[in-house]
Amino acid sequence: MSTEAEIKELEPWFHNIHLPDGNQTADNHFLGDFPAFKWKNIKDSIPQDLTGWKVLDIGCNAGFYSIELAKRGAEVTGIDLDEHYLKQARWTAKQFGLEDKITFKQMQVYDFAHSEEQFDLVWFMGVFYHLRYPMLAMDILSQKTTKMMVFQTLSLPGKEEMEIPEDVEFHKREIMKEDGWPKMAFIENKLAGDPTNWWAPNHQGILSMLESCGFKVTGMPEDETYIAEKDKDLKSSLETWNFSEYLSAVGKDWKKEVDKKTKK
Numbered sequence: 001m002s003t004e005a006e007i008k009e010l011e012p013w014f015h016n017i018h019l020p021d022g023n024q025t026a027d028n029h030f031l032g033d034f035p036a037f038k039w040k041n042i043k044d045s046i047p048q049d050l051t052g053w054k055v056l057d058i059g060c061n062a063g064f065y066s067i068e069l070a071k072r073g074a075e076v077t078g079i080d081l082d083e084h085y086l087k088q089a090r091w092t093a094k095q096f097g098l099e100d101k102i103t104f105k106q107m108q109v110y111d112f113a114h115s116e117e118q119f120d121l122v123w124f125m126g127v128f129y130h131l132r133y134p135m136l137a138m139d140i141l142s143q144k145t146t147k148m149m150v151f152q153t154l155s156l157p158g159k160e161e162m163e164i165p166e167d168v169e170f171h172k173r174e175i176m177k178e179d180g181w182p183k184m185a186f187i188e189n190k191l192a193g194d195p196t197n198w199w200a201p202n203h204q205g206i207l208s209m210l211e212s213c214g215f216k217v218t219g220m221p222e223d224e225t226y227i228a229e230k231d232k233d234l235k236s237s238l239e240t241w242n243f244s245e246y247l248s249a250v251g252k253d254w255k256k257e258v259d260k261k262t263k264k
């Protein structure tokens, strides 16, 4: 079968991938040359040589980012819940001869709460706002990340930032209505016709969530896209008072774990 016929058989595509033989998987994409136009801006913000790096690509879709990162020498795990996209991703990786560098698995982001694996780089683009439990996913993935996260989400318009106070007095909650206060809009019905869009955080909300998970944002190379580096001085609440809530949320025996921790 010709490459064109194979592309057709694997339709519909969300990633337009430029294959080594010159074919493209979705050359009439509604967003243009997606996601190549995003990658063009992000690519210089991560190391050119990823040899020895373990990378996790969450919601890998047809594997555009998994492939680019594997080309730089990384060992990549790409996960997606949709087997249709994983089939595309496996086929695409083969076209690049990168099938030995990338493992594609059908998984939910939350499944990583039950895995011991760690990753130098977690690629978390285009998934956060599709999650019903986004902060749980952030808490899970922050524990899997040793160096860096590349984070992207659909967001609220605006780029306001603010110094977040240590405490807010009970009767002074007006401050939370300020543009720069960290916020997340809940989408009860649909956004852009899509019922899987649940949340849209604002810019400061993204900075604050990342910080609360132990990341320092070091760059924003592309719209709505954040380079976040693990900062050992920032303590996630998971390491302090919120430990048992997290364990309970991921179905672990939190009483046993808390006993173990406090006996140390």
Ligand SMILES: C[S@@+](CC[C@H](N)C(=O)[O-])C[C@H]1O[C@@H](n2cnc3c(N)ncnc32)[C@H](O)[C@@H]1O
Pocket: 035, 058, 059, 060, 061, 062, 079, 080, 081, 082, 085, 107, 108, 109, 110, 125, 126, 127, 130, 131
């Ligand atoms: C908007 S696409 C983003 C694809 C790619 N990450 C990107 O930035 O171009 C969202 C992808 O995440 C997958 N996805 C959505 N919810 C997920 C979940 N809970 N766990 C794993 N993958 C998920 C979808 O199947 C889809 O392939």
